[in-house]
Amino acid sequence: MSRLDDYRAALLAAHADVPDDELVAALDGRSADFVTFIIDHGLGPLWHVRTKRDEFHASRMQAEALFLAQDHALKEIGAALDAAAIEHVVMKGAANRWLCYTNPAIRACLDLDLLVRPDDKVAAAKVLVGAGFAAVADTKSVSRELMLTQGEAVIDLHWGLLREGRLRTDPTEAMLGRRRRLHDLWMQSAEDAVFTLLVHPAFAKHLAGWEMGLHRVADLLEWLRSQPFDWPRVKSMLEENGVCVAAWTTLRWAALLAEPHAPARVAHLLAELGPGRLRRSWLDYWLHNDLPERTSHARWILLPGFSLFLHDAPGDAIRALQGRRRASRRNKADSDAFADLFAGQAVGK
Numbered sequence: 490m491s492r493l494d495d496y497r498a499a500l501l502a503a504h505a506d507v508p509d510d511e512l513v514a515a516l517d518g519r520s521a522d523f524v525t526f527i528i529d530h531g532l533g534p535l536w537h538v539r540t541k542r543d544e545f546h547a548s549r550m551q552a553e554a555l556f557l558a559q560d561h562a563l564k565e566i567g568a569a570l571d572a573a574a575i576e577h578v579v580m581k582g583a584a585n586r587w588l589c590y591t592n593p594a595i596r597a598c599l600d601l602d603l604l605v606r607p608d609d610k611v612a613a614a615k616v617l618v619g620a621g622f623a624a625v626a627d628t629k630s631v632s633r634e635l636m637l638t639q640g641e642a643v644i645d646l647h648w649g650l651l652r653e654g655r656l657r658t659d660p661t662e663a664m665l666g667r668r669r670r671l672h673d674l675w676m677q678s679a680e681d682a683v684f685t686l687l688v689h690p691a692f693a694k695h696l697a698g699w700e701m702g703l704h705r706v707a708d709l710l711e712w713l714r715s716q717p718f719d720w721p722r723v724k725s726m727l728e729e730n731g732v733c734v735a736a737w738t739t740l741r742w743a744a745l746l747a748e749p750h751a752p753a754r755v756a757h758l759l760a761e762l763g764p765g766r767l768r769r770s771w772l773d774y775w776l777h778n779d780l781p782e783r784t785s786h787a788r789w790i791l792l793p794g795f796s797l798f799l800h801d802a803p804g805d806a807i808r809a810l811q812g813r814r815r816a817s818r819r820n821k822a823d824s825d826a827f828a829d830l831f832a833g834q835a836v837g838k
Contacts, residue, residue: 654812
C-alpha cells in the first residue's frame with residue numbers, strides 16, 4: 490500500500506458516512522503502528538470518539554486537558570487585548586474546532602494562533618507577557634510571528650498571514666475589519682477563514698503529510714460540509730492575491746485523501762480554480778507521490794520544484810523570493826523590536 494492509502498485510512502474517522510464498524514475493521518486490518526500514525530497526525534481523539542478503542546484513550550484525554558488550559562488562556566488574553574484596545578482574531582485550529590466539531594476538545598491543537606496589526610505586534614506581545622506568557626526568541630520566524638508560552642498554552646502571535654511576498658496584498662487590516670464574535674472569541678469572517686484554510690497550508694506547511702497533519706485536512710473537509718460562506722468572495726480574494734493555484738492544490742490534496750468521501754462541492758471548487766493542464770499534471774504528480782513530505786527536509790528541491798508553482802504568475806513567484814530575502818536581511822531589526830522581552834535569552838537561529 491502507498492502512503493496515500495495510509496492517509497486515506499487514517500482520515501476515515503472524519504467522514505460521518507463511514508460506519509463505525511468499518512473503522513474498527515480498518516484498525517484490525519493494519520499493524521499496531523497504524524494507531525501511532527493516526528495519533529501523530531492529530532486524529533487520535535476523533536478515532537476514540539468513533540471507535541471507543543483503548544489505544545486512542547490517552548490521546549483524547551491529553552487533547553481534552555490541553556483544550557481546557559487553552560480555552561482559559563484564550564479567554565484571559567482576549568480580555569487583556571480588548572482592554573488594551575488591540576484588535577485581534579483567533580485563527581486556524583483554535584477557532585475552527587468550535588465551528589467544525591460538536592465537541593471542540595477532540596480537535597487536537599498544539600498552539601493558538603492570533604492575528605494582530607503589524608503596528609500592534611510589540612504592544613500585543615507586551616500584553617501577553619503581562620498576562621504571564623514568556624516570549625521565545627527565534628530569528629527564523631520573527632519577521633512574521635512570535636511564539637509565547639505559559640505552561641501548556643502556546644501562542645503564535647502573527648502580524649501577517651504568511652511570510653511577506655507570498656500574497657500580493659497584506660490582508661491583515663481587512664481581516665480584522667471583518668472579524669466576528671463567536672463562542673466568546675474574536676474569529677475571522679467565514680470567507681477569511683476559508684481563504685486561510687486554502688492558502689496557509691500550501692505555503693506554510695507545503696501540504697507535507699507530517700508537517701500539515703491530517704487534522705487540518707479534516708478541518709477543511711468539515712468546513713466545506715457544514716459552514717456557509719460566500720464562495721465568489723473567496724474566489725475574488727484568491728484572484729486578487731495570485732494564489733488560486735495554491736488553493737486548488739490544497740483542495741486537490743484534500744480530495745485525494747478523502748475520496749470517495751469528499752464533500753460534493755469540492756469538484757465544483759476545483760473546476761473553478763484549476764490551473765493549466767501542464768501545471769495541473771505536475772502538481773498532481775507531486776501530490777500522488779507524496780513528494781512534499783518526501784522532500785520536506787530538502788528545501789532546495791521542495792521550494793523550486795513545488796512551492797514556486799503554487800503562485801498564479803511568474804511575477805508572484807519572484808515577489809515571494811524577494812520577500813524571503815528581505816525578511817532574512819531584516820532578522821536583527823525584527824528581533825530588536827522585541828529585545829526587552831528576550832532579556833536573558835539566547836536568540837535562536
